[in-house]
Amino acid sequence: MQWKTVSSFTVVALMATFGLTASVGADHTQPEIVKGSKIIGKSVQTMRGKKIGEIEDLAIDELDGQVRYAVLSFGGILGLGEKYFAIPWEALSLSDNKEHFALAVTERELEKAPGFDKNNWPDFADPVYYATIYDFYQVPLPKVGERPASKTDSSKASEGNQTTQSKKEPKK
Numbered sequence: 256m257q258w259k260t261v262s263s264f265t266v267v268a269l270m271a272t273f274g275l276t277a278s279v280g281a282d283h284t285q286p287e288i289v290k291g292s293k294i295i296g297k298s299v300q301t302m303r304g305k306k307i308g309e310i311e312d313l314a315i316d317e318l319d320g321q322v323r324y325a326v327l328s329f330g331g332i333l334g335l336g337e338k339y340f341a342i343p344w345e346a347l348s349l350s351d352n353k354e355h356f357a358l359a360v361t362e363r364e365l366e367k368a369p370g371f372d373k374n375n376w377p378d379f380a381d382p383v384y385y386a387t388i389y390d391f392y393q394v395p396l397p398k399v400g401e402r403p404a405s406k407t408d409s410s411k412a413s414e415g416n417q418t419t420q421s422k423k424e425p426k427k
Contacts, residue, residue, distance in 0.1 A: 298355040346392040
């Protein structure tokens, strides 16, 4: 049996006839790639839905092109007294309606988080800073030469780190 080439017009016409859209049946396992400007300015909320800030910038690894941190602004009034925080990308969850991100911290916890002044940015590649940030947000630290865990892999990775975390001795 020979197959004839079907034009894209025919496919679109069939989809319209049967009320189908390109997203019907989408399982969201494929990445959705967006411009950085669509992420910058998006609000960040606690898991209970309280707005705690917005994404001001993104920190990207120049070698592999992966987003490492979202820079969150928090506090202050009209930009005065505002503090910035580097949030590991893996610590953020996009809401179902894609209008904001959720972060598993309370306002009080965020006040105690390692932050920085918007005019004095840290060295994001500093291994001590990197480890401190990942530890604070309880995100598994990627091994050297590995990409950070994806959101779907992070639960598996954190299961593997539970043994390590449970072995941590309390500070004396």
